[in-house]
Amino acid sequence: MTKSVGHYNYEPKDKAFLQERIAEFEEQVERRLKGTLSEEEFKPLRLMNGLYLQVHAYMLRVAIPYGVLDSRQLRKLAHIARRYDRGYGHFTTRQNIQFNWISLEDAPAILRDLAEADMHAIQTSGNCIRNVTSDEYAGAAKDELMDPRVHAEILRQWSTLHPEFTFLPRKFKIAISGSPEDRVAARFHDIGILARPGENGPLFRIFVGGGLGRTPVVGQELFDGVPEEELLATLEATLRVYNAFGRRDNLYRSRIKILVQTIGVDAFREAVKAELEKMDISHYRLTKEKVAAIRARFAAPTLDAPDGGTATLAEQMQRDSVFARWVKSNIHAHFDERYCIATVSLKSPGEIPGDVTDRQMDGLADLADRYAFGEIRITHLQNVVFGHVRKDQLYDVWQGLMALGLGAANIGLAGDIVSCPGLDYCSLANARSLPLAQKLGSRFGDMELQAEIGAMSINISGCINACGHHHAGHIGILGVDKRGKEFYQILIGGQAGEEAAIGAILGPALTEDETVEAISRMIDHYLSHRDIGESFLQTLHRLGKAPFKEVAYGSV
Amino acid sequence: MALFKLRKCHPREDDHSVMLPELETHPEAQVVRLHPDDSIEALKPFLGNLSLIILNFPVFRDGRAFTQARALREYEHYRGEIRVEGHILPDQAEFLKQCGVDTVVLPEGSDVTLWEEQLKRFSFSYQETFFSKTPSVGA
Numbered sequence: 001m002t003k004s005v006g007h008y009n010y011e012p013k014d015k016a017f018l019q020e021r022i023a024e025f026e027e028q029v030e031r032r033l034k035g036t037l038s039e040e041e042f043k044p045l046r047l048m049n050g051l052y053l054q055v056h057a058y059m060l061r062v063a064i065p066y067g068v069l070d071s072r073q074l075r076k077l078a079h080i081a082r083r084y085d086r087g088y089g090h091f092t093t094r095q096n097i098q099f100n101w102i103s104l105e106d107a108p109a110i111l112r113d114l115a116e117a118d119m120h121a122i123q124t125s126g127n128c129i130r131n132v133t134s135d136e137y138a139g140a141a142k143d144e145l146m147d148p149r150v151h152a153e154i155l156r157q158w159s160t161l162h163p164e165f166t167f168l169p170r171k172f173k174i175a176i177s178g179s180p181e182d183r184v185a186a187r188f189h190d191i192g193i194l195a196r197p198g199e200n201g202p203l204f205r206i207f208v209g210g211g212l213g214r215t216p217v218v219g220q221e222l223f224d225g226v227p228e229e230e231l232l233a234t235l236e237a238t239l240r241v242y243n244a245f246g247r248r249d250n251l252y253r254s255r256i257k258i259l260v261q262t263i264g265v266d267a268f269r270e271a272v273k274a275e276l277e278k279m280d281i282s283h284y285r286l287t288k289e290k291v292a293a294i295r296a297r298f299a300a301p302t303l304d305a306p307d308g309g310t311a312t313l314a315e316q317m318q319r320d321s322v323f324a325r326w327v328k329s330n331i332h333a334h335f336d337e338r339y340c341i342a343t344v345s346l347k348s349p350g351e352i353p354g355d356v357t358d359r360q361m362d363g364l365a366d367l368a369d370r371y372a373f374g375e376i377r378i379t380h381l382q383n384v385v386f387g388h389v390r391k392d393q394l395y396d397v398w399q400g401l402m403a404l405g406l407g408a409a410n411i412g413l414a415g416d417i418v419s420c421p422g423l424d425y426c427s428l429a430n431a432r433s434l435p436l437a438q439k440l441g442s443r444f445g446d447m448e449l450q451a452e453i454g455a456m457s458i459n460i461s462g463c464i465n466a467c468g469h470h471h472a473g474h475i476g477i478l479g480v481d482k483r484g485k486e487f488y489q490i491l492i493g494g495q496a497g498e499e500a501a502i503g504a505i506l507g508p509a510l511t512e513d514e515t516v517e518a519i520s521r522m523i524d525h526y527l528s529h530r531d532i533g534e535s536f537l538q539t540l541h542r543l544g545k546a547p548f549k550e551v552a553y554g555s556v
Numbered sequence: 557m558a559l560f561k562l563r564k565c566h567p568r569e570d571d572h573s574v575m576l577p578e579l580e581t582h583p584e585a586q587v588v589r590l591h592p593d594d595s596i597e598a599l600k601p602f603l604g605n606l607s608l609i610i611l612n613f614p615v616f617r618d619g620r621a622f623t624q625a626r627a628l629r630e631y632e633h634y635r636g637e638i639r640v641e642g643h644i645l646p647d648q649a650e651f652l653k654q655c656g657v658d659t660v661v662l663p664e665g666s667d668v669t670l671w672e673e674q675l676k677r678f679s680f681s682y683q684e685t686f687f688s689k690t691p692s693v694g695a
Binding site for chain 2: 013016017020021023024027028031036041044045127157158160161162163164165166167168240243244248278279280283284
């Protein structure tokens with residue numbers, strides 16, 4: 001069998017492990033049905049197998065480790081959407097996929113189908129270390145310092161059924177990037193890791209205690225320059241401090257960010273160092289040999305495109321202005337001049353952000369096989385990426401996407417809206433978020449208008465748990481419940497990345513339609529008051545939030 | 557009281573057990589019971605006499621005992637028996653064993669076969685732990 005590009009290829013022991021895990025889950029379901037396992041006891045066990053109980057049905061969240069799939073796996077997801085769901089799936093902000101209409105009895109069978117393609121739903125939920133996320137341009141981007149995926153896989157294996165850290169105070173999310181651009185929002189994770197090459201192997205900068213949710217916090221640097229062989233020891237020590245001292249008496253105060261805030265990052269660092277001093281480091285050493293063994297199970301693409309692709313692409317852009325606009329917004333520079341990175345928008349105007357049908361999944365798998373080494377990446381902004389596309393074949397890819405209804409030219413623009421599933425599915429939500437996302441998507445649907453507005457991120461969460469990362473959006477929207485009615489709070493000025501900042505609340509909450517109008521007026525205000533070349537955020541920083549508040553509430 | 561052995565060992569009686577604060581006045585004690593928030597460091601001066609340390613799960617979701625067990629084995633090199641009691645599920649058997657726990661006080665009405673099966677369930681673990689036979693990541 002040829003190896004898949006971009007992710008770890010399972011060996012027999014990994015396959016056996018999945019079967020053992022499914023057998024365990026099957027037995028747990030049986031005990032639950034017999035009544036020997038209470039719902040209170042069953043809940044954390046099913047959650048650690050990705051199974052949630054939502055408003056209308058069970059939801060299964062399937063892990064996509066570091067966001068990378070091969071075409072065989074994407075076809076398997078299409079099959080699951082068709083056979084067990086209503087013909088579609090929903091990509092999440094943590095690079096996973098959710099199926100919203102699952103029955104409990106089908107769950108073991110779905111897990112078996114997934115295992116056929118070396119996939120699982122382990123630790124996509126529950127108070128454990130969740131699926132590790134990574135940079136969607138990993139191993140392809142021109143600005144990358146090192147490909148973080150080998151280490152992401154090491155973290156996946158290390159965290160899988162970790163004997164000490166499977167019953168933590170609360171969920172624990174880790175992201176890793178190898179780019180100075182921090183495309184993973186490292187500072188908004190429980191642990192965020194930025195990897196870079198050093199003289200004697202990789203070095204890691206580790207942030208701790210970031211997160212959104214009820215208490216949004218920008219993570220703080222725990223260590224810089226952690227050598228590769230100490231990576232796992234450092235994480236063990238950090239988790240150990242959290243497991244011992246994180247609060248367990250209050251659900252909303254139990255994330256690691258609260259512990260770090262309470263004792264301060266310096267005291268937290270000292271506690272981690274004290275653990276490290278007591279630990280037998282040799283026991284946790286991540287040796288070069290271990291890393292090499294994991295690396296050997298990754299395949300790299302053979303980049304052998306003929307020269308001249310750049311000229312072909314330029315000609316095609318000249319001939320077709322719609323294509324040219326798509327190239328401008330959806331393409332990112334590849335380290336090999338003959339290739340590019342293409343982002344497929346799952347945000348066509350009026351559609352639900354991140355939703356994809358079985359037919360589209362099959363179509364994307366076919367395109368990936370033909371043009372992208374069979375590799376598909378899911379982004380934390382709920383889009384899809386082909387990592388290595390020949391420039392001279394980009395036009396064909398785009399035409400294929402147009403045929404699938406996936407040709408929107410809006411990556412990083414106003415239509416590229418991030419949204420949680422909201423009250424339509426989620427039992428935690430206070431308000432629906434999808435209809436609002438669809439209305440805003442339609443309002444800014446015109447691709448020319450979006451290009452004119454420029455860089456813009458709109459994030460919508462249906463409740464304070466912030467799955468739509470509303471604090472991190474240039475414009476954030478939070479659904480709230482006011483005496484049984486759905487209202488929306490607007491935030492502005494948030495951003496992820498190197499300059500991470502938390503958005504500020506603009507004013508009183510508005511109805512759904514008022515929210516759409518208020519955001520339109522804010523964007524109009526930006527367009528009419530910006531200096532040449534100024535982005536929305538730059539204009540906001542120059543003018544302050546007061547004038548935006550005025551126009552939003554219609555008092556001018 | 558039914559006791560389940562996670563590995564071959566000779567469990568001892570838990571008579572004359574004391575709580576951590578009582579060790580000061582009973583330094584000769586051989587059996588101690590810990591709360592999940594008790595520090596292993598505080599146990600240090602008394603470890604020489606102790607032959608049974610009993611950790612507690614107020615609820616199975618409270619995983620602090622896992623860290624306590626590992627601290628005892630890895631930091632203090634404690635070789636005596638570690639036992640857990642409280643609200644514990646058979647689904648946690650392998651985790652307990654990997655963290656260095658020897659015995660479990662089975663909750664009322666437990667099915668021992670579930671505990672036995674759980675220990676045979678996985679052919680390997682991805683981590684290197686106190687009791688792991690197979691090495692981890694990449695090996």
